[in-house]
Amino acid sequence: MRALRYLLVLLALLTPTVSEAQTKSADRAWKPFIASLRAAAKSRNQTALSKLMSREFYYLSSGGDENGNNDSRDEAFEYWTNAQPGALDALEQVLAESSVTNTAHRNPDSRWPSRVAPPIANDQKAIKERSFPWYAVFEFRKGRWYLTSFIECCE
Numbered sequence: 001m002r003a004l005r006y007l008l009v010l011l012a013l014l015t016p017t018v019s020e021a022q023t024k025s026a027d028r029a030w031k032p033f034i035a036s037l038r039a040a041a042k043s044r045n046q047t048a049l050s051k052l053m054s055r056e057f058y059y060l061s062s063g064g065d066e067n068g069n070n071d072s073r074d075e076a077f078e079y080w081t082n083a084q085p086g087a088l089d090a091l092e093q094v095l096a097e098s099s100v101t102n103t104a105h106r107n108p109d110s111r112w113p114s115r116v117a118p119p120i121a122n123d124q125k126a127i128k129e130r131s132f133p134w135y136a137v138f139e140f141r142k143g144r145w146y147l148t149s150f151i152e153c154c155e
Contacts, residue, residue, distance in 0.1 A: 026113040026140035033138075033145035034095065041092045046077055049147075054139065058149035076150075084152075090134040091150055094118060105137050105149075113140040114148075127154045 033052065040048035050073050059076035066075050080087035094117050102114035104122045114137065120126045121135035130153050137149040 022140070023113055025143065026145070029140065029143070029145055030115070034099070037147060038092075038095045041088065041095050044088055049073075049077075052145075052147055054141075054146040054148045057147070058137075059151055087134075087150075091136070094134050094136050094150070099136075099138065102137060105135070107139075110139065114138065121153070130154050 036048070037052045039045075040052060053073050053076075055071045055073065057072045057076050059072065059079055064072055064075070080091075097118035099115040099117035100119045100122050102116040102122060104124060104127060105116055106114055116122050116138070117136045118132060120132050123131075126132060132153050134150065134152055136147060139146055139148045
C-alpha cells in the first residue's frame, strides 16, 4: 500500500514535466509546420497538403470517409473543388492569419496541444454571432503538427 502511494506521488510529480516538455516541443515545431502548410496551400499542392493534414480530417459535419479508405483527406479535396470552390482560397487566407491556443474547438478526448486560426475563432461570442467565415484547427500529435479540420463557421 505504501509503495502504491509513492508511485502515485511520483507519477503526479512527473506528469506536469511531460506536459511541459510536450508544449515546448510543440512550440518549436509550430513555425516550420505553419510555413510548410502556408506554402502548400498557396501553391495548391494537394500532395504536400495531405502530408500536413490528419487522416481523419474534418471538413464538413455531414462529410467523412465516403470511400472507406480510412482517410477523409481525399473527400475534403473533392468537396473543396466541387461544392466549395473558394475553400482553398479561404484556407490560404486563414493560414495567413496568426493562431492561438485552441480552447473553443478542442476535442474533449484529446490530450494533445491544439491551436486555432484565426484567433477570433477562439471567441465564444464570435462563434455564436458567426463573425468569421472559416477556421482551421491544428493538433500536435506524437511529435508533429497536423491540420485536423478546416470548416466554415460555425457548424
